[in-house]
Amino acid sequence: MSDESGEADRVRDEGFDDFLDAIESGEGFYLECPEGHGSLPPRRVCPHCGATDLEHVALPETGEIETYTTVHVAAPEFADDAPYVTAVADFGAVRLTGQLRELDAGELDVGTEVTVGIGESETADERVLAFRPR
Ligand SMILES: [Zn+2]
Structure with missing residues (x-):
């Protein structure tokens, strides 16, 4: 894990960093499947029922x-x-x-x-x- 630019030497965890970015800008969200199960990014599949059709929903x-x-x-x-x-x-x-x-x-x-x-x-x-x- 080296970073030739000399900046951050940690690997960006795409989905989770996007989630943190969203929270930081006051636009936190979660993922919701058609059955109404909520889950946190990063995910492509609902952990409760396996649905792949996940929508971004604003976090309360x-x-x-x-x-x-x-x-x-x-x-x-x-x-x-x-x-x-x-x-x-x-x-x-x-x-x-x-x-x-x-x-x-x-x-x-x-x-x-x-x-x-x-x-x-x-x-x-x-x-x-x-x-x-x-
Ligand atoms: Zn589900």
């Missing part, structure tokens, strides 16, 4: 925290971020996993409404999904 502005966990000992790429809170939020047809920003676990409950945006991992300078209080 807010989701509700479903579960959360404080990470004290992180994987190497997130070591400098620890401790941080990672959460799963329910955005209706889809669930997103991200890090919590501007909120501590103590201020958080199942059902807390959050918006999703982009945060940076302090360790690897990678973009991550970040939840913020509404």
